[in-house]
Amino acid sequence: MDKLIEVLQQLVNGVSLGSIYALIALGYTMVYGVLRFINFAHGDIYMLGAYSGFLLAPLFAQTFKFGEFDTFTPENTLFILCGAGLVMVLSMAICAGIGVLIERIAYRPLRERPRLNVLITAIGVSLFLQNMTQYRLGADPKAFPQLIPVHVVEGLGNLTILTSQLAIIIATVILLIILRFVVMRTKLGLAMRALSLNPTACSIMGVNNDIVISFTFALGSALAAAAGILVSMDSPSINPLMGNLPGIKAFVAAVLGGIGNIPGAALGGLIIGILETFVVAIGFPQWRDGIAFAVLIVILLFKPTGILGRVEREKV
Amino acid sequence: MSRSLLNLMLALVACVFISFFGENFIASKFAYYYDILISIGVNIILATSLNLVNGYTGQFSLGHAGFMAIGAYASASWSNHLDPLIFGIVAGSGNPVVTNVAMFVSTLFAGIFAAIAGFAVGVPSLRLKGDYLAIVTLGFGEIIRVAILNLDFLGASRGLSVTGTYTNLFWTYGSVVLCIYVVVSLVHSTYGRGFLTVRDDEVAAEAMGINTTKYKVVAFVVASFFAGVAGALYAHFKAFVTPEGFNFFRSVDVVVIVILGGMGSTIGVVFAAVLLTILPEALRALAHTQFVPTAYQGLLENRLILYSLLLIILMLTRPQGLFGDGAAFKKWLGRSRAD
Numbered sequence: 001m002d003k004l005i006e007v008l009q010q011l012v013n014g015v016s017l018g019s020i021y022a023l024i025a026l027g028y029t030m031v032y033g034v035l036r037f038i039n040f041a042h043g044d045i046y047m048l049g050a051y052s053g054f055l056l057a058p059l060f061a062q063t064f065k066f067g068e069f070d071t072f073t074p075e076n077t078l079f080i081l082c083g084a085g086l087v088m089v090l091s092m093a094i095c096a097g098i099g100v101l102i103e104r105i106a107y108r109p110l111r112e113r114p115r116l117n118v119l120i121t122a123i124g125v126s127l128f129l130q131n132m133t134q135y136r137l138g139a140d141p142k143a144f145p146q147l148i149p150v151h152v153v154e155g156l157g158n159l160t161i162l163t164s165q166l167a168i169i170i171a172t173v174i175l176l177i178i179l180r181f182v183v184m185r186t187k188l189g190l191a192m193r194a195l196s197l198n199p200t201a202c203s204i205m206g207v208n209n210d211i212v213i214s215f216t217f218a219l220g221s222a223l224a225a226a227a228g229i230l231v232s233m234d235s236p237s238i239n240p241l242m243g244n245l246p247g248i249k250a251f252v253a254a255v256l257g258g259i260g261n262i263p264g265a266a267l268g269g270l271i272i273g274i275l276e277t278f279v280v281a282i283g284f285p286q287w288r289d290g291i292a293f294a295v296l297i298v299i300l301l302f303k304p305t306g307i308l309g310r311v312e313r314e315k316v
Numbered sequence: 317m318s319r320s321l322l323n324l325m326l327a328l329v330a331c332v333f334i335s336f337f338g339e340n341f342i343a344s345k346f347a348y349y350y351d352i353l354i355s356i357g358v359n360i361i362l363a364t365s366l367n368l369v370n371g372y373t374g375q376f377s378l379g380h381a382g383f384m385a386i387g388a389y390a391s392a393s394w395s396n397h398l399d400p401l402i403f404g405i406v407a408g409s410g411n412p413v414v415t416n417v418a419m420f421v422s423t424l425f426a427g428i429f430a431a432i433a434g435f436a437v438g439v440p441s442l443r444l445k446g447d448y449l450a451i452v453t454l455g456f457g458e459i460i461r462v463a464i465l466n467l468d469f470l471g472a473s474r475g476l477s478v479t480g481t482y483t484n485l486f487w488t489y490g491s492v493v494l495c496i497y498v499v500v501s502l503v504h505s506t507y508g509r510g511f512l513t514v515r516d517d518e519v520a521a522e523a524m525g526i527n528t529t530k531y532k533v534v535a536f537v538v539a540s541f542f543a544g545v546a547g548a549l550y551a552h553f554k555a556f557v558t559p560e561g562f563n564f565f566r567s568v569d570v571v572v573i574v575i576l577g578g579m580g581s582t583i584g585v586v587f588a589a590v591l592l593t594i595l596p597e598a599l600r601a602l603a604h605t606q607f608v609p610t611a612y613q614g615l616l617e618n619r620l621i622l623y624s625l626l627l628i629i630l631m632l633t634r635p636q637g638l639f640g641d642g643a644a645f646k647k648w649l650g651r652s653r654a655d
Contacts, residue, residue, distance in 0.1 A: 038447040109632055116376060117635045119447055120575060123378075124627030127568065131620040244564075251451060286466050293455035300444055300452070 005158045010281045011274065016165040016234070018273020019172035023227035024250035025257070025265035026179065027220025033196035033260040034216045037115055040122035041102060042224060043247015044129040045095050049225025050144065050238045051133060052091040057145040060087060067146040072163060084147040088171075088229045092222035099221025100214045108210070133240040144236035147229075164234040171230055175223060176266060183262060188215050196260060249276075249292040256299050258309020267307065324583065328493045331485075339484050350485075352597060354553050357488035358546045359589040361495045363573040364582060365542035368499050370571065371579035372508075373535040374515025375442065376450045379457025380543050380570045382437075383430045385562035386460060387544025388551035389470055391426035392478040395552070399479060419482035423491070423548040430544025431537050433460075438536035442529055445518075457567055464559045475558035483553035491549060495542045500582055502538065511535055515580070565620060572623045575630060578637025587639060595622075 024046050031039045057066055064083025069076055106125050110118045153161045183189035191212045194202040203209050231246075232238055253272045257264025272292055279291045305311050343350045366380045399418050441452040464470050471477075502508045510531040513521040521528050551557050569592075577588030596619040602608060603616035615621060630637065 038451070106628055106632070113631075113635065115446055117631045119376065119450060120571075121628055121631040123568070123571075124624045124631065127620050127624035128628065131618055131624060135614055135618055135621060248451065248455070255448075286462075289462065290459055293452075293459060296455065297440060297452060300448060301440060304444075 002158075006281075009159055010277050012159070012161055012165065014274030014277035015270060016168045016273075017277055018253075018270035019168050020227045020231050020246065020269075021250045021253045021272050022266040022269025023172060023175065023223045023230075024246060025253040025269045026262060027224045028251050028254040029257070029259055029262060029265040030192070030216050030220045032254070033262075034192060034199075034213050035107070035111075035118075037107075037118045038122070038251065039107075039220075040119065041125040041129060042220065043243035043245075043250070044126050045099055045221045045243070046224040046228045046231075046246060047133065047238070047240060047243030048098060048129065049091050049095045049228025050232045050242065051137065051228075051240075052094045052225065053087050053147075053229040053232060054142055054144055054238060056087050056090055056094075057147060061145065069149045071149050071151055080148050084167075084233070087147060088226055091229055092225045095225030095228075096218035096222040099217040103214060103217040108213075130240050130243070137240070139240060141237045141239040144232040144238050146236065147233055150233070162234070167233060168230045171226065175226055179219070179223070179262070182219065188212065192216055245289060249289075252292045252296040252299075255296060256306055258306030261306070261308045261310075264306055264308035324586070325493060325497065328489060328496070331489050339486065342485070352593065353485060354483060354488050354549070356590050356593045357485075357492050358550050358553075359570070359573060359593050360492050360586055361542050361546040361549070362570045363577065363585045363589045364492075364495050364499050365539040365546075366570050367574050367577070367579065367582060367585045368502070368511070369532075369535050369539045370574050371581070371585070372499075372503050372515060373511040373532055374518075375532055375535070376446060377453040377536070377539070378450045378564075378567050378571065379437070379453035379455075379460075380539070381562040381564070381566035382457030382460035383434055383540040383543035384547035384550065384566070385464060385557075385559065386433045386540075387426035387430040387547025388557045388562070389464060389476065389547075390429040390544065391422040391548035392476050392551045392557055393470070394422040394425050395479045395482075396476075415480060415482050416487075418480065419487055419552060422482075422552070423487070423545055426548035426551075427541040427544040430547065431541040434537045434540025434543075435533065438533045438540075442532040442536060454564065454567070457562075458564060461559045461562055464562075471558075473559065475556055478551050478555045478557065481552060481555045483549045488549055488553075491542075491545050495545070496582060496586070498538065498542075503582075568620075568623065572627060576626065576638050578639045581637065581639055584637055584639030588637070592623075595619075 024042065027042050027045070028039060031037070031042070060066070060083060064079070064086070066083060069080060072080065102125055106121050107118060110121060148163060148167060150162055150164045153163055153166055183192060191202070191207045192215070194205070194207060195209060195212050199209060202212075227246075228243075249272055250269065253268035254265045255268070256271060257266070257268030259265075272295065275291055275295065276288050279285075280288050299306065342353070362380060362384065366377065369375050369377050395418065399422070402421075403414050403418050437453070437456045441449060441456065444452055465473055503511060510521075510526055513524070513526055514528045514531050518528055547562075550561075554561075573588045573592050574585055576592060577583075577585030599616045599619070599622070603613040608616060
């Protein structure tokens with residue numbers, strides 16, 4: 001029984017970590033879907049999400065009494081969630097704006113250029129965001145304000161689940177449902193899907209590709225910002241380089257699921273998160289950052305299209 | 317080899333001779349500039365060799381610092397453990413002939429070791445293209461660094477002291493000349509046309525029966541060899557190496573030099589290496605003059621802000637690099653038409 005509980009425990013940890021990767025991976029995969037390039041700076045949008053939460057929270061600390069509650073009670077739950085939700089939504093909006101701005105300034109002028117040029121620009125943007133944050137706000141880790149009280153959820157027996165982990169999983173599920181709705185049921189979502197199939201035909205059909213691409217960047221950046229806020233609730237220490245590793249791992253997740261495929265990114269994120277947790281649990285904590293690369297190399301060598309990806313033929 | 321490059325090589329050989337005799341004078345009277353000169357040499361080796369992969373062969377490696385790290389640690393371990401056995405050198409002893417032989421052996425060992433690592437990394441990853449290759453090489457670079465961090469006999473995060481500061485202008489610029497010579501003659505040889513073909517049209521190259529993976533791996537192994545040599549020079553200059561000295565940003569430094577110089581232009585890359593090694597020093601000096609308000613000092617001292625902006629602006633306005641294909645410089649240096 002103890003073994004089962006242990007496995008279940010690690011599974012919960014893995015799913016909550018994987019949810020973060022899934023949220024970031026969605027941004028990679030959506031941008032790849034419409035533009036066929038890897039947005040290297042996406043991990044830094046996640047970092048900016050955490051920082052905008054860090055800067056926004058003090059503005060609402062009085063109104064929503066951040067850090068004043070020790071536990072969730074039936075009376076305060078809604079109040080706390082409203083406060084945390086507000087900070088999260090505002091950060092998502094800010095990062096969506098930043099994402100659109102980056103696309104407009106740095107990527108759009110290069111749309112017809114070789115992909116290598118765009119990749120180099122993206123590396124430049126990534127370095128710029130990191131170092132500008134470091135310069136303006138300092139390189140030292142900052143303590144993220146407490147948006148929700150973090151404690152063990154009661155009534156689960158031997159299973160230890162923190163409220164912050166639960167918040168990550170629930171918020172991710174809600175965001176995924178919203179994303180699913182946007183992509184499948186709205187006109188812009190339809191345009192996104194059309195654009196990823198064939199950009200030329202899409203614009204002939206009267207779709208304004210630029211608007212759709214901006215929208216895609218906004219959507220992806222908002223999800224990354226949400227991931228940044230959620231992860232900071234769980235481990236409240238943020239620094240300007242925090243986006244590097246999760247960014248790369250999320251990219252691996254996107255490739256694992258089949259890059260360009262939205263459900264694939266979510267699935268890949270969960271798999272990477274669970275794998276990473278289990279690698280640590282079975283006693284190889286120093287390999288936790290290596291496992292993602294190992295997965296990437298294996299997947300690219302044996303099934304480069306990923307789990308749910310389509311085969312794309314190279315035409316001469 | 318074109319005449320312009322020949323002239324450049326002659327100039328560098330002259331430098332080597334001057335350095336052979338002027339070494340002690342420069343090192344003692346102008347220690348700061350001596351440091352910069354060595355750094356320039358190391359950066360030229362790194363950038364010229366990476367240019368073989370990123371410029372001439374059209375692949376995109378982001379993990380050059382990893383191979384530099386391997387070279388640095390390999391040569392450091394060699395000097396620390398094997399020099400006392402083979403040459404009887406203990407810290408601070410040894411006559412000039414013996415130390416130079418020791419330097420040669422440990423540098424060669426570093427290069428070969430890095431080349432083997434380059435082969436091991438290159439074979440699986442070079443089947444990938446573009447963005448994927450960039451991220452996989454980045455990953456390998458980081459794995460190398462993390463591996464060193466976890467290896468206790470290499471000093472882990474404490475860093476490793478190196479016996480013998482053998483690196484001098486002669487060794488540095490001798491290696492520079494060798495590196496440029498190898499890269500240039502390789503690219504201009506019949507064999508080297510294979511690299512350019514892979515870059516210009518991989519599908520067509522394959523259709524012509526060219527084993528593209530083989531060419532990519534050869535380019536990668538040669539580049540890794542020289543990255544290892546650069547690492548050995550660096551290790552025997554600083555006498556102390558830490559894994560943090562070879563992180564992702566070190567790779568970015570080299571990539572920025574290659575892109576600024578113009579991918580596929582050896583002369584351009586050499587000039588860019590000189591420029592970008594001096595620039596941060598110059599900006600640091602500028603930051604501490606009275607003309608710059610205190611609030612902006614950090615901005616000037618942070619080379620990565622500058623580099624990132626440089627990358628973005630270059631790609632937007634001049635993707636072929638500052639010096640393009642080097643035509644202007646060839647004209648200026650060789651007074652002959654570009655070959």
